[in-house]
Amino acid sequence: MQGHMAVAISMAMAAGLALTGCGSTGTTGVSAETSAGGKNEAGRNTAGNTAGGQEESQSGAGAAQVTDTKKGGKDGGTSLIFTTGGDQGTYYGFGGVLAGKIGESTSTSVTAITSGGSQANIEALDAHDADLGFVQSDVMAYAYNGTNLFEEYGKVADFSTVAALYMEQVQIVTLDPSIQSVADLEGKNVSVGAAGSGVYYNAVDVLGAYGLDIEKDINPTYQSFGDSAEALQDGKIDAAFVVAGAPTTAITSLAATKDVYLVSLDDEHMDQLIKESPYYSKNTIPASAYGTDEDIRTVAVGAVVVARDDVPAEDIYNFCYGVFENMDSIKAAHAKGAELNLEFATSVTAVPYHPGAADYFAEKGMEVPVK
Structure with missing residues (x-):
């Protein structure tokens, strides 16, 4: 190495x-x-x-x-x-x-x-x-x-x-407006971050809070932020986990040509997640970050x-x-x-x-x- x-x-x-x-x-x-x-x-x-x-x-x-x-x-x-x-x-x-x-x-x-x-x-x-x-x-x-x-x-x-x-927000990005909850990711093709990044475990934690197993309940792919954005644009994946400070360059570039949607987490599941993994905290991604219709509620790490x-x-x-x-x-x-x-x-x-x-x-x- x-x-x-x-x-x-x-x-x-x-x-x-x-x-x-x-x-x-x-x-x-x-x-x-x-x-x-x-x-x-x-x-x-x-x-x-x-x-x-x-x-x-x-x-x-x-x-x-x-x-x-x-x-x-x-x-x-x-x-x-x-x-x-x-x-x-x-x-x-x-x-x-x-x-x-x-x-x-x-x-x-x-x-x-x-x-x-x-x-x-x-x-x-x-x-x-x-x-x-x-x-x-x-x-x-x-x-x-x-x-x-x-x-x-x-x-x-x-x-x-x-x-x-x-703070680095857990951003769940999609071009599909029908994906409105983490639960909607079941059976979907989802990028869970590059191999060797911490994004994978963030995805494990968030999906787990909603009762989903990363290997059994979604079709995971392992891609960087840039590759995830390209795969979304090409229709190869349905959603991507991006853990970074918003706005993130890869998603900003995607939002310049496509309507980007981010998935919010509800308080009940965030409270459960934070109780089990106290290094998370509640956070808000403002609508102005990517031009979404409303602010996005999610969790973040430092x-x-x-x-x-x-x-x-x-x-x-x-x-x-x-x-x-x-x-x-x-x-x-x-x-x-x-x-x-x-x-x-x-x-x-x-x-x-x-x-x-x-x-x-x-x-x-x-x-x-x-x-």
Whole structure:
């Protein structure tokens, strides 16, 4: 797996640098700064290396750029790899915005790359193919405790929470107006997320609350958000589970050419689900998100950034500094920026926080659990 990730990182960095050269802003997956460097005695990547150990061949002037452009935070200077999600999901678009802002504001450089989602991001951290990753709050707990998605893979404990950033709604998307309840999915062709993502277990939970078995009562397919949207448009599936911050790029693009419908959950079944799985909370997707006739009631989990325990505290401090000192400009660049706030950022209890994050939040008068 490490070899594949290293290739993906190299391609992503090359593509991102090309986008930067073309003046792309907002959603580019690569920070504005990279520099050459090596590894320290502990084998950690220092400025300019990808998490997989490959080096960018750049001049000494490029190396100086990372530290010389520092505008705040602490003396970090490490180049971090940040795995996000599919290129039509919220993780990637928002991750690119955050990476750019952190690079502009601090000495730490962050490169956001596409990935297979929450489970894949945890596994990339475990394999030292990434330094940071987006993850659903439920999947983070699965990994830390070695349950559900991580029952076979095994417990992963050498990562920490950086910050919770926004809520990810369970979106059940269809082009068929006759599908008005989760119960109406029985016997239908339904995408339940890409293999390696947390969407599958969200689908299991939601369907289960309505008495449906994912393997027996629906015809499941395993597709990314973008592939799910294409399959809906082509009539190959009847509905798709998408767990991401709304509006989500893949669904927004679909709604531009088709009448999109989202399935609401009723209070009775949501209460049952939350009682059995308390990491869910009730949430509302406004009608304005996709132009639906009314607001959609559903459940949501948190979108959390996690990091390997051995990432320098100064660089994790800088990640938090770059995000929470620039909330207004991030909000202007991406809709999810409106959900950033320190109270939610420090609300995670399932996995302790990284010391660098704890240092930043302590300066803001917020205490978080630390390993």
